[in-house]
Each structure stands twice: as structure tokens, then as C-alpha cells.
Amino acid sequence: MGFSLSAYYERFIIDRPKTTLLVITLVVLAFSYYAPGIRLDASADTLILENDQSLKYYRGIKARYGSDDYLFVTYSPKKDLFSAAALGDLKQLRDKLAAIRGVSSVVSIWDVPLINSPRITLDELQDGIRTLSTPGLDTELARKEFTTSPLYKNMLISEDGQTTALQVNITRNEKYYRLLAERNGLREKQLKQALTPAEEMQLEQVSKEFYHYTAGLQQQLKAMIAEVRQVLDQHKNNADIFLGGIPMITADSIDYIAHDLTTFSVGVLVFIIFILAIAFGRLHWVLLPMVTCFCAGSIMLGLLSLLDWPITVVSANFISLMLIVTLSLTVHLIVRYQELHSEQSDAGQRYLVLTTMYKKLVPCFYTTTTTMIAFGSLLISFIRPLIDFGWMMIMGMAVSFILAFTLFPATLMLLKPGKPGTQQDLTAKITKYIAGRIELHPKKILSGYTLLVLLSIAGMGLLTVENRFIDYFKKSTEIYQGMELIDQKLGGTTPLEVVLDAPAEFFQQADEEEPLDEEFLEEFGMDAEDFGYDEAAEAGITGNSYWFNVQQLEQVRQIHEYLDSLGETGKVLSIASTMAMLKTLDPQVVSDNFMLSVLYSKLSEQIKSSLVTPYLSEDGNQLRFGIRIFESDPNLKREQLLAKIREQLTGHFGLEDDQVHLTGMVVLYNNMLQSLFKSQILTIGVVFLAILLMFLVLFRNFKLSLIALIPNMVAAALVLGLMGFIGIPLDLMTITIAAICIGIAVDNSIHYVDRFNSEFDRHRDYWLSVRHCHGSIGKAMYYTSITITLGFSILALSNFVPTVYFGLLTGFAMLMALFANMTLLPLLIVQFKPRGQPQDEQRPLEAVDARLTD
16 A cells, blocks of 8 residues: 555644644643753854864964953043042952952053153062052153053053053853863864764763853853943943953843844734734734744744754844744745635635645745755855854754644634635735736836846945954944944954964074083083083073064064054054063163073063063064954955065065964954855855756756746845945855845745746636736735835844844845846746646645655
8 A cells, every 4th residue: 555645644634633733732832841941152253163273273372372351441530540539449440340250350550560650770670560559659650651651552541541441351261171172172083084983972072061061151251241340330420431352242242132032033023913914804814824933933942952052143033034934834825725715615624725735835845945955055154153043944944844734734624714805905906016017018127137137246246245343233332332442542452463483494403403412521621611601691581582582573673563553453562562661771681682681581470471471482482463453444354454464474574474373353253254255155156056956846947947046046136236335244144145035035936936837727828827926926925025024124123233234135135036026037937938847736745645655
């Protein structure tokens, strides 16, 4: 006996609706139980490439020279900064911040060494440091030193002396970095070779442990930042205070994600209810899609929680997309049901429901599959949030499809058909009017689209991935205001680091040098001194290191001045800054290797930790230039800046390429942006090719498949061209618009062509078939597209600017796709007259059954 899918479908879904609904209810409740455990993540790791080798180097440099895990507090007192009241308030603020759990230290103008207030000698410098809290210190001299010091000016204090900064260092969590290193080490090995079963189990365990540990750390960080803000609020009557830093941006971004996830999902839901009420007018046609959407969303949230997949800035809108996708499926089913009911008002509910499901199964299956393919293009991005978002939508599409063909018909089976509903005349008039226009003016429409495509291609040529991180946030947010203030008065925001190694030849020479054979000398009653070998002097850092000597420090100074001269760079700190400070004490000390070596050996650890260790490795063979980039600079182009710096260092300064390393968040963020362009824009063609193959399987006609693809290509080109012309860059959010546009717009093409084939088989007249399509399937396309546009327009209220762009551009893309599928698509069908295979209007599912029969 053969296996019949349709028979099982009718027996278990259509004929046992109560059992079906009970099973679905239990499944939804089970997943809903886990849904509250969903985790949000907006860490810096979500803005970088997962397998970026620059990331490994960056973490190594941070471990050696210090981490970016600190908060930045700007303090602009309402009184003079160096008045007793302002300094006292600042000191109290520093002490309160230092007492917060999780804070390792706080660096402020109270804590850094001063050498010119008044000027001290080198001997005094070796004895210890003098700070603003030293009794008897001249405050006016301190003001002058802070505002002129190569170390502190435009870094710790503004040039006008009215704004200062406090660096709140967060305690380094060694367990986090240990788990991170262990997980990433196994992942890298997995890329090169197959892991053993034991290693696979180890990777799974450490990944799970890292996930849960990170989730706990995020909660601790959020609580700590909330406590920091409480402390800052206590001092805002005395000063204008802003909080900044990567941890703060992470915490606030999580709040934005949570806000967008809840508020905008509810907002989209309200729009959907509004549109359904207007379109269909009956309560059950509003409630049924809403229940289906709710169940789909609940299942996905629970599933993501079980899979330990966090929601990021990129995937914050996936619930809204889930609602839209589920709505699109249910609206097409409702419209088809109402048409059948209008044509056969005496038909029973079982016939109406079953026929609706059969007639819409094939087009809905292919629309779901093609949308999965479109979102599947995100899987090759190598950016974890995009990969996760792609998988979320693929699974979400599957869930929506299953519920549309189980929950929806089972619920309908418990209702009576009633009288046929009155179709909305206004919508029908709009869609039929469009059909009349394209029939009367085909050449004008084709010419208009040709012009639009040419303009879009020109606009796409202007697309760029260069964007400013500060523009991700609205000007009213604390993140934007704090970053802008730091840029304007405290030497830049985003960290860039230039690390210079000694040349390979230096290490080879050191290995080849043979030490004096002391045993051999003893045989002749001699020692090293007889050969003029002063071990004390020559063993000093100036004799053993490549960079820390008079000759090389001059080149370091020149490199420092070059980096400081760039328009995009703000404050630059290096060992050259320290040498400039020491030179004010005694110019001779920095011009003699012996004196420089002696001074270095006698510096206290406290002085070294402040003035030397952040910029010079312990052996003196590696330099670090700490640079701040003006994030608010409208002309900032990261890729060009990084290329220019490397070219100048290897060209003008004669350094070898392997000596120069550029790292920091500027580099990691730039790598991510460049990857977006390469992995997404260049693969859109592959996505279209895959969808074309799906069309060939569905329509069995190459010409018709190509025609169905063209309107979606036009819609994608229009939105990308618009982005290019108005200067909206590609980023983590806007890069997904092309996939969404393709995925959802293709749905309209499939439904339209499927219905056109049916109408043509009945009427054998192209324009009559077009008019019937516009009056039937055209309304479903209209409802879903308008709902998408209005629903996503609410995202314009987000504090996260890419989300605003995402909402507005997605709405625009959907409108363009709707218009193209209702004008260009039918016009091309009529113009080129392709024909697909005749369709079985009675039972399309039987074609599927035939292939599944054993």
C-alpha cells in the first residue's frame, strides 16, 4: 500500500482539528517555558569577524599593554576645574568610583605623576612620584603642566583646562579569557583538521561553559554600570558628566535591543491587527493570523533559548520579521479561502479549507524555500551575529510554514463558513487600476523601469562600507554626546594601535654574538674588564634593546610626529611622549645611552607603569603607539587611513612589512566592514542564481523563471541605489536589507505567477488573466506589503540608528517590490508570452504524493 502524504494530512490535520490544536498548544507551552531564558548580547565581539587573525593579535597586545575594558567619565565642573571645590568634588567622585565592586582602579588628574609643579630633578623622580595630592603642590603650576604636557594634554584634560577625564578600570577576569582562549583554540584547530571525539566533546563543553559564564558577566557588568551611574548622578549638580567606554556602550546597546525587541514587536503587531481589521472586517480573520504569529514567535524564542543563541543588535528585529513572514502566509490563505467561498457559497467547510490548502501548498512551499535561500546568504559572512540571524530566519520560516498549514486549517475546521465575506472594494479598485494602466502604457512603463535601473546601478557604484560608529546612535543618547565630547576635547574616541617590532636581523645578530669565554680568560689571569667590557653598562636596556636607545628613539619621535599630524588622529601616546617629558628635566639624559640606561634602571615601578610599560615591551624590542581616532570626523575612512599609515611606515621610514602591526578596535571593526562588502554584496548574484534554479523547478520554463526574477532584482537594485545616492553606508543592519528584499519580494512573484498560470489555463487570454490576478492575488500582495511597510516604519523610533535605516529601507524595498511585481512582472509575461506547465487545479498536492509514493 503506497504512502500518501495528502491522505495523512487530511486524516490527522483536517479531520482531527481538536487533536491537532492540542498538540500545537502543548508544543507552544513547552517552548514558551524556556522563552524567558533568551539572552541578549551587544558585546564588542558581535562587531568583529569570528575567525579574524587580527583578533588574536589584538588580544595578545591587550594582555601585554593593557585592556580596553574601562569606562571613561568626562567631568566638566561648573566652577573652575582647579578650584578647591571642584577638585574636592572630583576627588570624592574618584574615591566613590574606586570603591565599586568590579572596579580595579581609577585614574584621574589626582593620580598621575607631575614633574613640573614645580620642576623636580632626576634624582627626585627616581625616589617616587609627585601627584596633585602631594602636600604643598602648586595648583597653578599643576594646571599649566596638565594643559601643556605631551602625555596629559587632550587626553586626561582638555586644552582649555575645563574638562577632565577619569578612567575607571574594570578588573580583568582571568577565567573569561582562559575559557575564551580554550574555545577559540579548538575552533581554529577545527578549521584546519577534524577534531577527535574527545576534542569535539571538549569544545562543546567549553563553549557551553563560556556562554553561561559570559551571560553572568554581562549581568554583573550591567549592575556595575548602574551603580556607576548612581554615583555620577550624585555629582551632576556640580558638573556636566558623561559616561563612555566600550563596556557602557555594550550595556546600553543591550537595553536598546531589549527595547526594540519588545516595543517594536508590539508595534508591528498593532499595525498587523489594524490592517487585518480593515482588509477582512471579521474578528476571526484578525484573531487567527494573530494566534498563528504568536505561536510562531513563542516557539522560536524558546528554541533560541534552548540552543543558547543570544539575540544581538543584528537579530533584534527577527521577531518582527517572523510576524511579517507568518502574516504573509496566512493572508494568502485567507484571500484564497474567501475567493473559493465567494465562488461556491454552498460548499462545506471541509471542502473550502482543504481546497485552499492544496491550492496554496506549492506556491507557499516555494516562497518559504526561496526566502530561506535569501537568508541563507548570511551564513557565509564569517560574522557570528549575521550567521546566527541567518539560521534564526531559516528556522523561523520553517516554523511559520508548518503552523500556517496545521494551526490555521485546524482552527478553521472548528468554525462554520457562514456567508461569503464582502471583499474590500477599495483595494480591488487600486490593484485593478494598476492592471489597466500597464495595459494602456506598456512602453512608457518599460522605459521608466529602464531609466530607474540605470540610475540604481549608478547609485550602487556609490555604496560604501565606511561609516562612523558614533552615527549608530541618535544625538539625544548619552553614547553620542559622550563620544562627541571626548572627540572634541579629549583627543579622540576609537582606539588604534601601531605596534613596531625590531627587525628580524636584529634577533639573528643577537643569537650569533658569542659571549666572552670567562674560563678561558681565567687560565691567563684575565677578566672581561681587561677587554674594556663593562658588563654593568652594556647589559643595560639601551645596549640590549633595539628601540630604547638614542639612535632609534629619534626615529620613534619622527614616527610619533607623523601619526600625530594625520587629520583623523587625535591624541597619540608613545615612548616618545615620555622622552619629551623627561627632556624637560634634563636634555642631556635623552641624548646619551649610558645616562638613559642608568635612569631607566633606577626608575621606580610606579613611574615605569605610568610612563614606560604602556608603550615599550620589557626587553625594549617592541613599541606601542596608542592613538585615538576622531570618530565624529565626517571624512573618516578607516580603510584608507590604515593603508596610508602602513605605506608611510614601510616606505618613508624604511620599516619592514613584518615589523609593522596595526591593531585595535579600528582595525577589527574595519575588517568586519570590509568582509560585509566581500561576503554579501558579491554573493547576491549567487542568491539570485539559487532562486532562479528554484523557479525552474517550480515553473519548468526558463523564460518564465527569468521573468519572475527580474522584478526582484530591480527592487533590490532600487533600494541599494537609493542607499548609495543618499549616502547610507552598508553595515551589520543595512546589509541584510538585500536578503530580506529578495526573500519576501520573491514570495509575491511566486504567488503571482502561480495564479497567472491558473488564470491563463482558464481564460487563454493574457491581459484578462492579468486583470483577474490583480483582482485576486494582487490584493493579498497588497495587504502583506502595506503591512510590512507600515509595521517596519515604527522602527524609526529606535535609538539605534541602523535599526531606523533598517525599518525605513525595508519598507521602501517592499513597496518597490510590490510595485515591480504588479507592473513590470505582468508586463514582461505579456510581452514575452512564456508558458509554464499546466497545473492541476483540483489537487496540486497529488503531484507531491506521486513523488513520495513508495
